[in-house]
Amino acid sequence: MELAPPTADECQVWRLPIGAEHWRDFDVLDEGERARHRRFRRSADRDRYQAAHVGVRLLLGHYLGVHPAELRFSRHCRHCGAGHGKPTVAYPATKWEFSVTHSGDWVAVAVASVPVGLDVQETTDGTDVVALSTAVLSPAELRWWRERPAEDARRAFFGYWARKEALLKATGHGLAVPMNTVTLSPPEEPARLVDWAADRPLDGPAQLSDLDAGPGYTAAVALLSPLPVRITRAELPLGVIAAAHTSAG
Numbered sequence: 001m002e003l004a005p006p007t008a009d010e011c012q013v014w015r016l017p018i019g020a021e022h023w024r025d026f027d028v029l030d031e032g033e034r035a036r037h038r039r040f041r042r043s044a045d046r047d048r049y050q051a052a053h054v055g056v057r058l059l060l061g062h063y064l065g066v067h068p069a070e071l072r073f074s075r076h077c078r079h080c081g082a083g084h085g086k087p088t089v090a091y092p093a094t095k096w097e098f099s100v101t102h103s104g105d106w107v108a109v110a111v112a113s114v115p116v117g118l119d120v121q122e123t124t125d126g127t128d129v130v131a132l133s134t135a136v137l138s139p140a141e142l143r144w145w146r147e148r149p150a151e152d153a154r155r156a157f158f159g160y161w162a163r164k165e166a167l168l169k170a171t172g173h174g175l176a177v178p179m180n181t182v183t184l185s186p187p188e189e190p191a192r193l194v195d196w197a198a199d200r201p202l203d204g205p206a207q208l209s210d211l212d213a214g215p216g217y218t219a220a221v222a223l224l225s226p227l228p229v230r231i232t233r234a235e236l237p238l239g240v241i242a243a244a245h246t247s248a249g
């Protein structure tokens with residue numbers, strides 16, 4: 001994929017490399033991000049956070065023609081106003097929206113000109129899917145899921161989960177909308193919203209797509225748009241961004 005901003009009918013998904021060695025030359029985080037980065041106890045969490053936040057700044061700074069450190073983000077929960085909501089670019093003004101996910105060996109960012117949500121789930125992390133099933137799956141989904149053979153059930157559960165989190169990240173509701181109030185098509189079928197029974201609004205027609213994130217992961221992207229949006233995906237060409245960043249001083 002060429003390193004140019006997404007066209008109006010495109011959603012770009014970039015996978016970002018994890019590990020301090022990739023990012024240490026980019027001193028672009030703001031004070032709040034630095035403080036949060038320092039607070040992680042586990043180095044794996046620290047590394048994923050660094051990849052996500054430095055990567056997003058480099059990519060969006062490149063697209064928007066500003067130094068990555070000059071970008072400002074805003075995060076307000078659309079329900080309680082606290083700072084855990086959907087992140088958006090506050091400066092400079094832009095039509096682009098983005099969504100970040102970090103899970104296991106994955107850190108990725110999606111960029112589009114419509115509301116977008118991206119989610120990757122690690123399926124082998126010891127999560128007790130039976131204990132979580134009634135909170136995540138709607139009654140209709142549960143009926144389907146409980147009939148799955150044991151060997152398929154775990155992956156199917158995480159298939160639903162990634163699709164639902166992608167959707168709730170696109171809307172910005174996050175966990176304020178109980179996942180079991182949303183019904184999606186079964187993971188063996190093309191992803192689609194079947195029923196939205198949440199008491200909070202769905203802001204537009206939702207498009208859902210699964211992404212192949214490899215063994216041990218499920219992944220999905222959600223877009224709120226009445227028009228078809230195609231998804232392109234690639235590894236972030238960090239060298240190209242680094243060269244531009246260095247030459248811009």
Ligand SMILES: CC(C)(COP(=O)(O)OP(=O)(O)OC[C@H]1O[C@@H](n2cnc3c(N)ncnc32)[C@H](O)[C@@H]1OP(=O)(O)O)[C@@H](O)C(=O)NCCC(=O)NCCS
Pocket residue numbers: 049052077079080084085086087099100101102103118119120165168169170171172173174175176
């Ligand atoms: C969005 C959420 C479901 C994703 O969690 P997750 O699958 O564990 O983690 P992921 O790595 O895939 O995604 C996390 C990223 O999603 C983004 N995000 C957080 N809240 C979001 C929201 N409401 N909408 C869209 N994106 C959100 C952030 O970029 C976050 O990364 P960061 O914290 O490093 O900036 C979860 O973080 C969340 O809902 N948090 C808010 C808590 C909440 O809603 N509380 C009740 C509201 S009153």
